[in-house]
Amino acid sequence: MTDFLSTTRTFYDAIAEDYSERFRNELADRPLERAVLGLYAELVGAGGKVADLGCGPGRSTGHLSRLGLDIAGLDLSESMLAVARRENPAVPFHQGSMFDLPFADGSLDGVLCWYSSIHTPAAELPRLFTGFRDALAPGGHLLLAFQVGDEPRHYDQPWGHPVAIDFLRRRPEFMEDLLKRSGFTMLSRTVREATGEEKTPHAFLIAERAEASEDAEDTESAE
Numbered sequence: 001m002t003d004f005l006s007t008t009r010t011f012y013d014a015i016a017e018d019y020s021e022r023f024r025n026e027l028a029d030r031p032l033e034r035a036v037l038g039l040y041a042e043l044v045g046a047g048g049k050v051a052d053l054g055c056g057p058g059r060s061t062g063h064l065s066r067l068g069l070d071i072a073g074l075d076l077s078e079s080m081l082a083v084a085r086r087e088n089p090a091v092p093f094h095q096g097s098m099f100d101l102p103f104a105d106g107s108l109d110g111v112l113c114w115y116s117s118i119h120t121p122a123a124e125l126p127r128l129f130t131g132f133r134d135a136l137a138p139g140g141h142l143l144l145a146f147q148v149g150d151e152p153r154h155y156d157q158p159w160g161h162p163v164a165i166d167f168l169r170r171r172p173e174f175m176e177d178l179l180k181r182s183g184f185t186m187l188s189r190t191v192r193e194a195t196g197e198e199k200t201p202h203a204f205l206i207a208e209r210a211e212a213s214e215d216a217e218d219t220e221s222a223e
């Protein structure tokens with residue numbers, strides 16, 4: 001397994017229970033996040049087939065399931081998935097990497113990437129977004145959430161566990177440019193200020209998979 005993937009998996013395997021405890025009820029206190037997720041659910045449409053990639057303990061997966069989407073979660077970390085399955089018994093969860101999706105090309109109406117692209121090095125993002133595009137049907141929707149900034153934040157020994165990782169902050173313009181190059185059309189950009197103990201604003205981008213004829217650079221150059 002690539003280094004950054006095994007670091008990510010080891011990190012979340014160690015902290016899964018503490019992370020889940022800390023964030024389990026966070027959405028209840030976050031009307032803006034609920035509004036973004038609600039808008040996304042409407043854009044996808046009731047019963048739409050969605051993958052929550054990097055679902056962690058399944059808080060966003062469970063929320064969108066309750067909003068009427070046909071959603072499944074996928075994560076690298078078995079410990080995160082154990083929590084997700086325990087807390088959302090009616091939702092299917094799969095172990096795997098979002099670089100190697102277990103979904104047929106064009107089979108999804110939506111991809112959710114809720115704070116889970118934040119450990120992917122910038123050089124790997126085009127490959128990640130191209131994979132999301134391929135899994136989506138034309139007109140399918142992507143929702144990407146991440147912390148805004150230029151510098152990574154290093155986390156060492158969270159909750160006393162002997163693990164460490166970098167949380168990579170990004171500029172919305174940078175992500176939008178990559179998404180457009182990967183065959184997406186931008187629909188909305190929401191940025192909210194840092195709240196509580198947070199250090200940075202948070203961004204929520206919604207994009208639509210372009211029709212085949214408008215597809216990305218790699219498609220054009222392959223002709």
Ligand SMILES: C[S@@+](CC[C@H](N)C(=O)[O-])C[C@H]1O[C@@H](n2cnc3c(N)ncnc32)[C@H](O)[C@@H]1O
Pocket residue numbers: 005008009012023053054055056057058059060074075076077080096097098099113114115116117119120
């Ligand atoms: C900050 S947590 C967010 C979890 C969840 N989306 C939430 O908001 O609670 C990041 C999650 O993404 C997962 N992740 C990161 N990179 C991944 C990859 N390449 N494939 C699958 N899961 C990944 C991690 O294992 C972790 O559970």
